[in-house]
Amino acid sequence: MSTADDTSPRPSSLLRDDFPPVETDAWRREVDRLLKGAPFEKAMITTLAEGLRLQPLHTAADLADGVWGASLPGQAPFLRGVRNAVAGPVPWLVAQELPAADPGDFNLALLHDLERGQSAINLKLDVAGRRGLDAVTAPPAQVGQGGTAIAGLGDLRRALASVDLAAWPLLLQAGASTLPVATMLATIARERDCPLRDLAGAWGCDPVAVASGGPAPALSVEVMFDHAAVLTSWASTQAPALRTLAATDAPWHEAGADGVLSLGLLLAGAVGTLREMEARGLDPAVCAPRFAFHLSLDTDFFLEIARLRALRVLWSDVLAACGVAPSREVAAWVHARTGERMLAKLDAHSNLLRGSTAAMAAVCGGADSLHVAPWDSLLPAPGAAGRRLSRNLQLILGHECRFGAVTDPAGGSWYVETLTREVGEGAWAVLQKVEAAGGLRAALASGLVHGLVDEAAKRRAARLARAQDSRVGVNRFCAARAALEAIASDSAGDNWHAGRRDAAEIATAGIGPVDPRGDAVVQFADLGGAAGRGATLSLLTMALGGDPAGGARAPWASLGAHRDAQPFEQLVARTARLAAREPRLARAHCVCLGDAGRTGPRLDFARGNLVVGGFEVSVGAFHQEAAAAVAEARAAGAALVMLVGLDETYPELGAEVAALLAKLPHPPLLMAAGRPSASTESLSRAGVDRYLYLGSDLVAELNGVIDALGGEA
Numbered sequence: 001m002s003t004a005d006d007t008s009p010r011p012s013s014l015l016r017d018d019f020p021p022v023e024t025d026a027w028r029r030e031v032d033r034l035l036k037g038a039p040f041e042k043a044m045i046t047t048l049a050e051g052l053r054l055q056p057l058h059t060a061a062d063l064a065d066g067v068w069g070a071s072l073p074g075q076a077p078f079l080r081g082v083r084n085a086v087a088g089p090v091p092w093l094v095a096q097e098l099p100a101a102d103p104g105d106f107n108l109a110l111l112h113d114l115e116r117g118q119s120a121i122n123l124k125l126d127v128a129g130r131r132g133l134d135a136v137t138a139p140p141a142q143v144g145q146g147g148t149a150i151a152g153l154g155d156l157r158r159a160l161a162s163v164d165l166a167a168w169p170l171l172l173q174a175g176a177s178t179l180p181v182a183t184m185l186a187t188i189a190r191e192r193d194c195p196l197r198d199l200a201g202a203w204g205c206d207p208v209a210v211a212s213g214g215p216a217p218a219l220s221v222e223v224m225f226d227h228a229a230v231l232t233s234w235a236s237t238q239a240p241a242l243r244t245l246a247a248t249d250a251p252w253h254e255a256g257a258d259g260v261l262s263l264g265l266l267l268a269g270a271v272g273t274l275r276e277m278e279a280r281g282l283d284p285a286v287c288a289p290r291f292a293f294h295l296s297l298d299t300d301f302f303l304e305i306a307r308l309r310a311l312r313v314l315w316s317d318v319l320a321a322c323g324v325a326p327s328r329e330v331a332a333w334v335h336a337r338t339g340e341r342m343l344a345k346l347d348a349h350s351n352l353l354r355g356s357t358a359a360m361a362a363v364c365g366g367a368d369s370l371h372v373a374p375w376d377s378l379l380p381a382p383g384a385a386g387r388r389l390s391r392n393l394q395l396i397l398g399h400e401c402r403f404g405a406v407t408d409p410a411g412g413s414w415y416v417e418t419l420t421r422e423v424g425e426g427a428w429a430v431l432q433k434v435e436a437a438g439g440l441r442a443a444l445a446s447g448l449v450h451g452l453v454d455e456a457a458k459r460r461a462a463r464l465a466r467a468q469d470s471r472v473g474v475n476r477f478c479a480a481r482a483a484l485e486a487i488a489s490d491s492a493g494d495n496w497h498a499g500r501r502d503a504a505e506i507a508t509a510g511i512g513p514v515d516p517r518g519d520a521v522v523q524f525a526d527l528g529g530a531a532g533r534g535a536t537l538s539l540l541t542m543a544l545g546g547d548p549a550g551g552a553r554a555p556w557a558s559l560g561a562h563r564d565a566q567p568f569e570q571l572v573a574r575t576a577r578l579a580a581r582e583p584r585l586a587r588a589h590c591v592c593l594g595d596a597g598r599t600g601p602r603l604d605f606a607r608g609n610l611v612v613g614g615f616e617v618s619v620g621a622f623h624q625e626a627a628a629a630v631a632e633a634r635a636a637g638a639a640l641v642m643l644v645g646l647d648e649t650y651p652e653l654g655a656e657v658a659a660l661l662a663k664l665p666h667p668p669l670l671m672a673a674g675r676p677s678a679s680t681e682s683l684s685r686a687g688v689d690r691y692l693y694l695g696s697d698l699v700a701e702l703n704g705v706i707d708a709l710g711g712e713a
Contacts, residue, residue, distance in 0.1 A: 264430020
């Protein structure tokens with residue numbers, strides 16, 4: 001430790017001054033020498049699902065044009081964030097969603113969590129509510145599914161009982177019910193003498209996204225844009241701190257879009273909303289500070305940082321094209337949330353790893369608000385412990401890791417800066433393609449968006465099936481699948497509190513469709529008055545021109561949702577059905593041939609991939625003689641036998657073992673670890689017709705094995 005009279009010498013130069021500079025060409029020559037003939041492109045360059053090529057070395061020359069990476073924190077185009085100074089240990093909102101179907105349960109969880117680190121209210125309505133329906137009119141399976149069931153003002157009062165609306169920003173995810181619920185929130189604020197100007201948060205919805213993911217809403221896209229215009233006009237004079245317009249990438253992300261494509265479609269949605277608002281009399285300068293971007297996070301740490309940074313730059317470019325000068329007030333405000341597609345039901349604790357990676361990326365990328373899905377979100381009964389871990393994860397990132405004490409932690413890394421530029425350029429190209437097709441709505445109606453997303457989803461699924469992209473606990477490093485209770489139908493728990501369907505209070509609301517150019521304050525008050533008289537969400541929806549039967553379907557098909565783990569969970573479920581029919585059918589035995597030291601890596605590969613499919617795997621000794629290997633396989637009693645050896649052991653020892661196993665009274669199904677080649681021809685002649693190797697389609701191969709064992713579809 002230095003003291004006041006410390007006379008130790010100070011460094012007179014930087015460390016790099018002690019080393020001669022190395023030119024990139026010289027570095028490349030040395031790398032080629034060390035590769036000893038291996039192709040540089042194959043050994044040193046990584047290609048992401050987005051098509052981006054990650055180089056092994058990045059330098060300042062990669063950003064020579066100065067467009068990307070030249071700004072400072074707090075300066076336009078806000079590449080490095082809106083803040084130019086430290087704003088406390090946790091400068092982002094800890095905005096965890098609360099998995100409670102009942103409003104009272106939501107309230108208990110909210111009050112508990114607000115005292116323990118949560119810093120914002122995140123109210124997500126159930127599927128029924130997001131469609132514009134309630135417990136009276138929605139199908140039973142949609143009531144309480146995926147959010148909190150709010151039938152009317154009384155339910156909302158219960159959900160927010162004893163909560164100071166002026167103290168906590170509120171994020172509202174209400175879909176087609178956004179305007180009615182917003183009027184109810186304003187009514188509750190007035191009842192509690194809370195000035196509307198003190199309300200903060202994000203209350204908007206993305207109409208095109210609402211119509212593109214999940215069941216059809218009861219309101220048309222046009223009507224939802226009318227509602228957004230009324231809400232924005234009302235907030236501009238009554239609640240200026242509220243963000244009332246939203247753009248989300250959730251439908252595209254959950255359907256399988258890659259990071260660049262989903263970012264481009266997110267921007268296309270925001271551009272479309274600007275146009276829709278302008279058509280309703282709201283200038284882009286009025287709308288810009290009202291936007292909240294909802295960005296879904298995936299597992300690629302650096303890519304997610306780059307997406308957040310690129311989004312701010314691209315939004316500044318969009319606003320500049322609309323004649324809106326850059327400022328902190330109109331800079332992109334981003335609520336980041338971990339995407340559901342990364343979650344797994346089996347080995348569910350591995351979700352902690354993915355959530356931690358995504359959360360740290362969001363914080364490093366400068367997210368303004370963050371939700372991290374609890375590790376047990378997909379299990380039949382998620383608990384308070386999962387909520388606590390996700391909440392505390394954010395607090396650890398701020399208070400212990402001190403990410404909040406640094407502005408733009410990733411800034412200055414030539415890799416991150418280059419990746420940010422490439423992501424931004426790719427997303428801008430997507431935006432231009434959509435704009436050339438007439439905008440996002442036209443691109444959806446023509447099938448362009450569906451085609452782009454479907455192509456990306458197929459690439460993603462193929463990379464996962466071949467383990468080019470790893471998911472711990474899903475396609476790599478899986479625990480033994482003996483306990484299968486975690487597998488549940490995706491609709492498990494949907495039928496929430498069926499008795500409530502007849503309990504919703506019904507009242508007549510003398511209101512009609514809103515006029516986006518009319519007096520927003522008066523219309524807002526009329527809706528709030530109807531809710532106060534007992535009008536439920538579905539009654540308000542019908543009065544506003546909606547159709548509870550879903551007749552407001554958009555002129556394009558809804559995109560589906562695809563979790564990464566689903567194909568692998570389906571494999572395990574099929575294997576479990578085999579085990580229930582006859583336990584031996586779900587058992588696999590690895591017959592090891594040759595030298596243990598040299599064959600060990602191939603054994604680890606074979607055993608690990610069989611476990612992925614739900615098989616109970618046993619491993620014996622390493623054998624040099626066929627008779628001993630066959631005796632061991634017979635004793636194991638497994639319906640599937642995997643031969644594991646080196647290529648040079650297969651033509652003789654492997655073929656002899658396979659031939660003897662094939663002659664047993666009840667021969668097992670035979671596989672071999674390794675790529676089919678000349679060395680495996682004798683195996684194939686002896687009865688081995690399935691091979692598992694690095695790069696093979698694991699989902700297809702294991703489904704084929706289960707089919708051969710008599711598995712049900």
